[in-house]
Amino acid sequence: MEKKFISIGNETLAYLDEGQGDIVLMVHGNMSSSVHYEPLISRIKDKYRCIAVDLRGFGDSTYNNRFDTLEELADDVNAFTEALGLDSYYLVGWSNGGGVSLKLCAKYPEKVKKFFDIEGAGLKGYPLYKKENYQSTGKPYESKEAMAQDPVQVGPMVSIFEKGDGAMMASIWDATIYTVNKPTREQSDLWISETMKQRNIVDLDWALATLNMSDEYTPYGAGDGSIKNIKCPVALTMGEKDIVVPDYMVLDNYNALGDLATLLPYENCGHSPMVDCPDRLAGDVIDFFSK
Numbered sequence: 001m002e003k004k005f006i007s008i009g010n011e012t013l014a015y016l017d018e019g020q021g022d023i024v025l026m027v028h029g030n031m032s033s034s035v036h037y038e039p040l041i042s043r044i045k046d047k048y049r050c051i052a053v054d055l056r057g058f059g060d061s062t063y064n065n066r067f068d069t070l071e072e073l074a075d076d077v078n079a080f081t082e083a084l085g086l087d088s089y090y091l092v093g094w095s096n097g098g099g100v101s102l103k104l105c106a107k108y109p110e111k112v113k114k115f116f117d118i119e120g121a122g123l124k125g126y127p128l129y130k131k132e133n134y135q136s137t138g139k140p141y142e143s144k145e146a147m148a149q150d151p152v153q154v155g156p157m158v159s160i161f162e163k164g165d166g167a168m169m170a171s172i173w174d175a176t177i178y179t180v181n182k183p184t185r186e187q188s189d190l191w192i193s194e195t196m197k198q199r200n201i202v203d204l205d206w207a208l209a210t211l212n213m214s215d216e217y218t219p220y221g222a223g224d225g226s227i228k229n230i231k232c233p234v235a236l237t238m239g240e241k242d243i244v245v246p247d248y249m250v251l252d253n254y255n256a257l258g259d260l261a262t263l264l265p266y267e268n269c270g271h272s273p274m275v276d277c278p279d280r281l282a283g284d285v286i287d288f289f290s291k
Contacts, residue, residue, distance in 0.1 A: 001016050001018060001035070001038065001041070002016075003015060003016060003034070003054070003059075003060055004016075004017055005060075006080065006083050006084065007083070008076060008079040008080055008083055009079065010064050010065055011056050011061065011062045011063075011064055011065070011076065012061065012062045013053055013054060013055075013056070013061045013062075013076065013080050014034070014053075014054040014059055014060035014061045015034055015051060015052060015053040015054060015080070016034045016035070016037070016041065016050070016051070016052045017049070017050075017051050018041050018045045018049070018050050019041070019044070019045025019046065019047070019048055019049045019050050020045075020048075020049050021047050021048045021049050022048055022049065022089075022090060022289070023048070023049050023051060023086055023088075023089040023090065024044065024048040024049065024050050024051070024089065024090045024091075024092060024285075024289070025051050025052075025053070025077070025081065025086070025089045025090070025091050025092070026040070026041075026050060026051065026052035026053070026091075026092045026093075026094075026097075027052075027053065027055070027077060027091070027092070027093040027094070027097035027098075027100050027101050027104070028052065028053075028054070028055065028058065028059075028094055028095075028096075028097045029094045029095025029096040029097045029098075030095060030096040030198075030201075030204055030208070031157075031169070031173075031195045031198060031201075032058070032094075032095075032191070032194065032195055033054045033058050033059030033060075033194040033195070033197065034052035034053055034054050034059060035052075035059070035190060035191065035194045036094070036191055036194065036274065037050070037052045037092075037094075037274065038187075038274075039274040039275065039278040040092070040274055040278065040281060040282055040285065043278060043279070043282035044282050044285060044286055047286060048090070048289070051084070051086075051089075053077060053080055055073050055076065055077070055097075055100070056072075056073060056076050056200070057198065057199045057200030057203065057204075058197065058198050058199075058200070059194055059197050059198075060197065063199045063200055066200070066203050067200070067203050067207065068144075068203065068206060068207060068210075069207050069210065069211070070096075070099050070100050070103050070207045070208070070211050071103045071107065072207075073100045073103075073207070074100050074101075074103035074104040074107060074108075075107075077100065077104055078104065078107070078108050078111070081111065086111075087111065088110075088111050088112070088113055089111065089112065089113065090112075090113050090114050090115075090116070090289045091104065091105065091112045091113075091114070091115040091116070091232075092115075092116045092118065092285065093115065093116075093117055093118065093120055094118040094119065094120070094274075095118070095119055095120065095121060095244065095245065095271065096121055096126075096204065096208060097118075097120070098117045098118065098119070098120020098121050099120060099121030099122075099123075099125075099126075099208065099211055101115055101117065101120070102115075102117075102120070102121075102123060102213060102227070102230070102253070103213070103226070105229075105230045105231075105232055105234070106213065106226040106227065106229040106230050107226070107229070109229060109230060109231040109232065112232045113232060113289075114232050114233045114234070114235075114288060114289055115230075115232055115233070115234045115235070116234075116235045116284075116285050116288055116289070117234060117235065117236045117237065117253065118237050118273055118274075118281070119237055119238075119239055119242050119244070119245045119250070119271050119272075119273070120236065120245065120249075120250070120253065121208060121211065121245065121249065122245070122248075122249030122250070122252050122253060123211070123212070123213040123214055123223075123227050123252055123253050123256055124211070124212050124213070124214050124216065124218055124223065124249075124252060125208055125209055125210060125211035125212055125218060125220065126205075126208040126209060126211070126249075127209070128141070128147065128150065128153055128154070128205055128208070128209040129141070129219065130146075130150075131150060131151055131152055134151060134152055138219060139219065140209070140219040140220045141206075141209070144202050144203065144206045147202065147205060147206055147209070148202045150205075153205070154201070154202065154205050157201050158201055158202065160172075161196070161198060161199070161201055164196060166192050166193070166195075166196050169192055169195055169196060170188060170192045173188075173191075173192065173195075176243060176244055176271070177244065177270065177271045177272050177275075178270065178272065178275060178276075179241045179242075179243060179270035179271070180241055180268055180269060180270045180275075180276040181275050181276045182275070183275050187275075212224065213225070213226045213227040213256075214227060214252075214256065215228075227253075227256045227257070230257065230260065231260075232260065233260055233261075233262070233288075234253075234257050234260050234261050234262070235261075235262045235264055235284070235288045236250050236253055236254055236261060236262070236263055236264065237250075237264045237265075237266050237269075237273060237281070237284075238250040238251070238263060238264065238265050238266060239266045239269035239270050239271060239273065239276070240265065240266060240267050240268060240269055241268065241269060241270045242269070242270050242271045243270070243271070244270075244271040245271060250263070251263075262288070264284060266280070
């Protein structure tokens, strides 16, 4: 698979474009890129045209401007689809890409036909609070600069990216993402090389912590209620052994979406169904989009 490039304003986004048929737009997660979708793309490209984008500051896309919210990344994706002339599409989001995709569905509901959410971020964000003796206080950070010094969740990752420590990154993925099956050495080497291209880890962590599409409050403030703007059917996977996105986040999304939502419990699966159960994932994606 060879990446292509397209400009959207001040940024240039890299992307994969494989297969033919109805369009499936794919939005990757944190510490990853479009290339991490290869196991899914290879299984459905005979039925769909799969377009997987590298978000701003990930993979081979540019990072000319910093961002504060997932909505900004959703706006990037929308501009990307307009640059490609895509009027409507099926949507897949993984992990943080699920959060970006929720924003995309809410802000541009006329464009998304159906959304398949793979172990997606919760509508009330991903908790990231001040630490005392390395334990969470439940108190929010006042700024990205302060969050960058977080001794547990952010600071160590900033250091790994700054040092280019791919071996440490691989060990983190092995311990937290691949809790059931492991990728091949070739896959792991490729995917970690893509992971290490990320330049926006502090922006992304801030955007995740402050995300709130509900009508409730979190320590970071009031929600914007935008989850109610979603109009398309949504399928949500819930991996039994996912230690990155806990069940309650998936269930929060499921309950907030009401009749639009279909819950897909994945037994013996961690945070990456692309590795743990790729055939089932591909089958579920095809079934959901073809109904």
